[in-house]
Amino acid sequence: MNDPLARYSRQMILPGWGREGQERLACRTATVVGCGALGSHIAAHLVRIGVGHVIVADRDFVEMHNLPRQALYTEQDAAEGVPKAVAAARRLRQINSLVKVEERVVDVDADTVEELIGRADVIFDGADNFEVRYLVNEACVKHRIPWVYGGVLGTYGLSAAIVPGETPCLRCLLGPMPTPGSVPTCETAGVLGPAVATVAALEVAEGLKILLDQRQALLHSLVMVDLWSGDFERVQTAKGAEACPVCDERQFEMLTAQHGCWTEVLCGRGAVQITPRPAPSVDLEAIAQRLAEMGPVTSNDYLLRFSAEGCEVTLFRDGRAIVKGAPGTAEARALYARYIGS
Ligand SMILES: [Zn+2]
Numbered sequence: 022m023n024d025p026l027a028r029y030s031r032q033m034i035l036p037g038w039g040r041e042g043q044e045r046l047a048c049r050t051a052t053v054v055g056c057g058a059l060g061s062h063i064a065a066h067l068v069r070i071g072v073g074h075v076i077v078a079d080r081d082f083v084e085m086h087n088l089p090r091q092a093l094y095t096e097q098d099a100a101e102g103v104p105k106a107v108a109a110a111r112r113l114r115q116i117n118s119l120v121k122v123e124e125r126v127v128d129v130d131a132d133t134v135e136e137l138i139g140r141a142d143v144i145f146d147g148a149d150n151f152e153v154r155y156l157v158n159e160a161c162v163k164h165r166i167p168w169v170y171g172g173v174l175g176t177y178g179l180s181a182a183i184v185p186g187e188t189p190c191l192r193c194l195l196g197p198m199p200t201p202g203s204v205p206t207c208e209t210a211g212v213l214g215p216a217v218a219t220v221a222a223l224e225v226a227e228g229l230k231i232l233l234d235q236r237q238a239l240l241h242s243l244v245m246v247d248l249w250s251g252d253f254e255r256v257q258t259a260k261g262a263e264a265c266p267v268c269d270e271r272q273f274e275m276l277t278a279q280h281g282c283w284t285e286v287l288c289g290r291g292a293v294q295i296t297p298r299p300a301p302s303v304d305l306e307a308i309a310q311r312l313a314e315m316g317p318v319t320s321n322d323y324l325l326r327f328s329a330e331g332c333e334v335t336l337f338r339d340g341r342a343i344v345k346g347a348p349g350t351a352e353a354r355a356l357y358a359r360y361i362g363s
Contacts, residue, residue, distance in 0.1 A: 025119065029071055042233050043071060047119075049232045050074040052141040054129050054157055056105045057081070058090035058212065059171055060147025062221030065092060067120075067145075068113045070225075072232060074121045075113065078137055079105040079147075080128040080294070081343075082324060082335065090214040104323045104337070126323055128296055128341055129153050131278050134160045143231045144168035145224055149207065152275070155198045158183065158191035159273040167231050170194075171224040174205060176213045176249035178220035181258060182227035182239050189260050190268040194243060198275075216248045284350040292345040293353035301340040308336065308361065329360055336361060 026033065029043050051072050053060045056079035067075050083091075083098040083105055091105075098108040110124035127133050129148070138144050138160050146169060148154050154170065161168045162185045170191055171180040183190055223244055230238045245254045266272045285294045309325045312318045318327045326335045332346040334356065342361065347353035 032070065037235060037238075038233065045234065046071050046229075046232055047073040049143075050076065050141045051143050051145060051228065051232065052076040052078065052138055053145045053147050054078055054137070054153065055147035055149060056093070056109045057087065057147060057149055058092075058214070058217040059173065059221050059224070060105075060145070061091045061093040061109065062218050063145045063147055063225055064109055064113055065116065066221065066225040067228075068117045068122065070229070071117065071119060074123065076123045076125060076137070076141065077106050077109045077113070078125040078127055078129055079109070080126070080337075080341065081105050083108050090212060090217050092218075101321055102319070102324065102326060102335070103321065107323055126337060127339065128294070129156065130296065131156065131276055132298055132300075134276070135164070138166055138168075139164060141166065143228045145228055146170045146172070151198050151204070154191060156275045159267055159276045161185060162190050162268045163271070163273055163276065169224040169228045169231075171220045173212055173217045173220050174207060175210045176216050177245070177247045178216045178223075179243060179245045180220050180223040180227070181243045182231070182241075184231070184236070184239070185268060187236075188239075188241060189258050190265060192267040193260060193265045194258060213248060216246070219246055219248060284354055286350065287343065290345070292343050293347050293350050295342045295344065295354060295357045297340045303336065303338055303340045303361075305336065305338055312360065327360070329356060332356055334360065 026040060026043050033039055033043050049072055051067050053064045056064060056077045064075060064077050082102045083094045085099045087094060093109045093112045104126040106124040106126045110122045113122045129137060134156050144157060144161055144166060146154060157168060165185045167184045169182045181194060227239060230236060242255045242257050264270055283296055287294055305320060305325050309318045309320050312327050318325055324335055324337050332344050335343045342357055344353040344356055347356060
């Protein structure tokens with residue numbers, strides 16, 4: 022009979038891995054928060070390697086300008102405007118049918134983060150902003166779930182594994198959350214695909230040590246790499262003397278922040294996201310029919326898109342909308358209220 026693990030033979034002969042390690046991986050769950058450039062590479066590694074259950078969460082849809090870095094997507098995904106989580110899951114299932122892949126088209130926020138991370142043995146950072154990272158940090162510290170931080174900007178990137186109770190948390194490492202607009206973003210500074218691939222590889226390697234119960238091999242370091250200058254640096258991390266509000270005092274400010282409908286300017290995209298809370302269940306077909314009287318509406322199983330008053334509006338099934346071209350959040354909300362309902 023065919024051995025289902027035979028496909029993993031080249032990794033099972035690695036030191037300390039073996040069939041036992043492979044079988045252990047098959048029983049483990051990993052969540053990838055954000056499935057853009059970093060998340061694509063991370064999820065592909067996890068699924069190829071045979072982690073039993075991989076959850077990919079992302080709020081966005083595929084666009085042509087994603088393709089230079091976001092390894093799981095195709096021109097067809099962009100043309101159809103498929104949500105990234107859906108397109109990713111579709112591709113990941115083709116890569117390894119032994120893995121249970123679960124897609125979540127969701128905005129990771131204070132309302133959704135705890136449920137999303139709660140079932141996982143390790144969380145991987147594929148986010149593109151600090152709000153989500155600091156939120157994931159709080160949730161992981163609260164529930165004592167290990168996670169691996171990673172970030173890329175330009176040709177430079179960095180990564181560190183965070184094990185609550187054992188290592189410093191993100192707040193310990195980076196201090197208070199940078200205020201929006203105070204740090205450059207990929208939209209303003211650009212991003213080099215191979216730098217993303219490198220940081221994703223660093224994240225996955227640390228995460229695998231956790232999944233394989235080889236925590237003694239964790240680097241306990243912040244690893245920094247610049248692929249263009251060729252600088253590689255590793256700085257040992259340790260808890261400082263000063264008490265951390267998150268992992269020492271267990272103040273979870275972001276987790277307990279006011280829940281409810283909110284708007285967020287999507288950095289560098291000229292777009293505003295509107296997230297009604299509690300998340301309503303939206304009848305996309307009925308709304309599409311209604312809007313079609315006004316002008317062209319495109320839709321697929323997960324979203325619909327229409328233009329109104331010079332803006333492009335993308336509405337997801339969870340009631341969330343991304344409004345492109347609105348001058349501000351107030352205008353975007355007004356547009357939402359007018360065309361979709363408040
Ligand atoms: Zn801390």
